[in-house]
Amino acid sequence: MTLVKRIIPCLDVSGGRVVKGVNFVNLVDAGDPVELAKRYDQEGADELTFLDISASVEDRKTTIDIVRRTAEQVFIPLTVGGGIRSADDVNVLLRNGADKVSINTAAIMRPELINEISDRFGNQVLVLSVDARRGRTSSGFEVTTHGGRQGTDIDALAWVEAAISRGVGEILLNSMDADGTRAGYDLEMIAAVRKISSVPIIASGGAGSISDFAQALGAGADALLAASVFHFGVHRIADVKGYLAQQGYPVRR
Amino acid sequence: MIAILDYGSGNLRSAERAFALTGQEVIVTSDPQICADAHGLIVPGVGAFEACMDQLKEVGGDLIISKRVARQQPIFGICVGMQILFTLGEEKNGSLGLGIWPGSVSEISAPILPHIGWNSVQVAEGSQLFEGIESQTFYFVHSFAAKVPVPNALNSTCEYGETFIAAVEAGSVVATQFHPEKSGSAGAVLIRNWAKSL
Numbered sequence: 290m291t292l293v294k295r296i297i298p299c300l301d302v303s304g305g306r307v308v309k310g311v312n313f314v315n316l317v318d319a320g321d322p323v324e325l326a327k328r329y330d331q332e333g334a335d336e337l338t339f340l341d342i343s344a345s346v347e348d349r350k351t352t353i354d355i356v357r358r359t360a361e362q363v364f365i366p367l368t369v370g371g372g373i374r375s376a377d378d379v380n381v382l383l384r385n386g387a388d389k390v391s392i393n394t395a396a397i398m399r400p401e402l403i404n405e406i407s408d409r410f411g412n413q414v415l416v417l418s419v420d421a422r423r424g425r426t427s428s429g430f431e432v433t434t435h436g437g438r439q440g441t442d443i444d445a446l447a448w449v450e451a452a453i454s455r456g457v458g459e460i461l462l463n464s465m466d467a468d469g470t471r472a473g474y475d476l477e478m479i480a481a482v483r484k485i486s487s488v489p490i491i492a493s494g495g496a497g498s499i500s501d502f503a504q505a506l507g508a509g510a511d512a513l514l515a516a517s518v519f520h521f522g523v524h525r526i527a528d529v530k531g532y533l534a535q536q537g538y539p540v541r542r
Numbered sequence: 543m544i545a546i547l548d549y550g551s552g553n554l555r556s557a558e559r560a561f562a563l564t565g566q567e568v569i570v571t572s573d574p575q576i577c578a579d580a581h582g583l584i585v586p587g588v589g590a591f592e593a594c595m596d597q598l599k600e601v602g603g604d605l606i607i608s609k610r611v612a613r614q615q616p617i618f619g620i621c622v623g624m625q626i627l628f629t630l631g632e633e634k635n636g637s638l639g640l641g642i643w644p645g646s647v648s649e650i651s652a653p654i655l656p657h658i659g660w661n662s663v664q665v666a667e668g669s670q671l672f673e674g675i676e677s678q679t680f681y682f683v684h685s686f687a688a689k690v691p692v693p694n695a696l697n698s699t700c701e702y703g704e705t706f707i708a709a710v711e712a713g714s715v716v717a718t719q720f721h722p723e724k725s726g727s728a729g730a731v732l733i734r735n736w737a738k739s740l
Contacts, residue, residue, distance in 0.1 A: 361559065364723065414588065
């Protein structure tokens with residue numbers, strides 16, 4: 290009996306459509322979120338993540354509608370992120386079918402938000418999304434905001450530790466250097482965060498060849514998030530799981 | 543008719559949809575009469591033990607549940623909705639549960655918490671709840687759990703750092719630490735198995 294390694298397709302949603310770019314720019318259309326979610330559920334995804342990457346007021350309503358319509362279609366956990374600024378925002382999402390939420394920039398601006406959400410809903414509901422890149426902070430990994438476009442001078446490892454003590458239940462570790470490049474997950478970053486994290490780590494950014502998934506698990510990831518390789522049919526979830534099983538990792542089939 | 547107890551906790555919509563797959567009418571409510579009349583009552587629960595107990599009492603859910611237990615009417619507790627059936631929750635400063643089952647709910651001893659994801663269950667012999675899905679995995683998301691088996695009940699267990707109680711079948715009261723409503727097709731079968739017993 291073992292906890293399996295999770296494969297999590299990520300739907301970056303803007304204007305009601307799934308989009309994907311390289312290093313968070315040059316976005317191209319990748320389909321209808323509800324249709325994709327349904328397909329990934331059928332193909333054996335272990336969870337789904339929606340990130341509302343534009344998060345304007347109009348897009349917030351769209352996202353809530355998409356969450357509701359997706360929850361009608363799938364019976365696996367949904368994590369929703371983007372534009373969450375209060376515990377009440379979380380409540381609205383949970384009532385519309387989200388099971389977990391992820392926060393990022395709003396928590397950097399106001400770290401107490403973490404406590405407010407976890408005190409009310411428990412830390413298991415809260416995923417801290419960390420967009421990190423190589424930088425000149427003490428650990429060599431710097432937190433960025435605005436989809437990787439702005440540096441913060443905040444050290445990524447120090448931020449993860451602080452957030453865990455405030456009450457996040459998972460770390461979604463997104464490498465801004467690797468995002469969309471399909472050149473492999475940032476293994477050094479995963480290993481560095483694993484050393485200091487007492488909560489599960491979802492590795493994100495850079496999945497390309499099928500061996501990348503196993504390498505990220507080897508570096509210490511508990512779950513693997515990927516977007517473009519699934520959206521554009523480079524890999525199927527079943528193939529990734531088959532490969533991981535061959536490598537000796539427990540997966541759900 | 544299945545009632546899902548609405549006390550402001552839990553992913554009510556997910557539970558509503560999953561239990562509707564049984565073909566039964568599903569009502570999300572805290573109305574004591576509807577909850578008393580329902581063939582089955584779902585007690586969901588997400589978040590901290592103490593907060594859930596407080597919210598439950600606010601809508602009179604503690605009375606709704608104990609009356610159904612006394613009349614041996616079916617109840618299905620999910621996640622924290624299972625935990626509050628025990629006597630004590632050790633989360634934070636500790637708080638009293640409903641005491642329908644003896645024992646306490648304490649933090650799991652594991653290097654990485656919460657326990658999040660799909661895990662297999664060591665199914666109790668004779669379980670009706672798990673019939674046909676004994677070798678499947680189910681979705682867990684929690685840090686606390688009951689560790690001591692409920693007496694005179696079927697206790698199915700899960701392993702994560704240590705062994706804990708994953709599901710209890712105690713006559714009319716059934717509960718799972720995992721989320722059947724989020725456990726894909728295996729969860730759907732489990733829910734149907736329960737509904738068949740109503």
